[in-house]
Amino acid sequence: MASRRDLSKVLENMYQPVLFVLGLEDQLIPPTEEMLSQTALPDKAVIHLLDGIGHMVLYEASEQLDRILEEFIPLCP
Numbered sequence: 001m002a003s004r005r006d007l008s009k010v011l012e013n014m015y016q017p018v019l020f021v022l023g024l025e026d027q028l029i030p031p032t033e034e035m036l037s038q039t040a041l042p043d044k045a046v047i048h049l050l051d052g053i054g055h056m057v058l059y060e061a062s063e064q065l066d067r068i069l070e071e072f073i074p075l076c077p
Helices: 008-012 033-038 062-075
Strands: 018-023 045-050
Touching: 018 062, 045 062
Parallel strands: 018 045
Antiparallel strands: none
């Protein structure tokens, strides 16, 4: 990750809403404070942290994800 380009300026200039759905029990890519700060897009990010859910949000919380998507889609231009 250290060798990757910093794209934070690109993200700051985005106008589309961005959805992050993260499982708090994700063992593969645990949601850390650093990761959450990188997802902070002013007025554009919708972040859902799902308790008791791991890396496979689609399979572990499909009904909850459906509700999240139903709320998010109307925000998209």
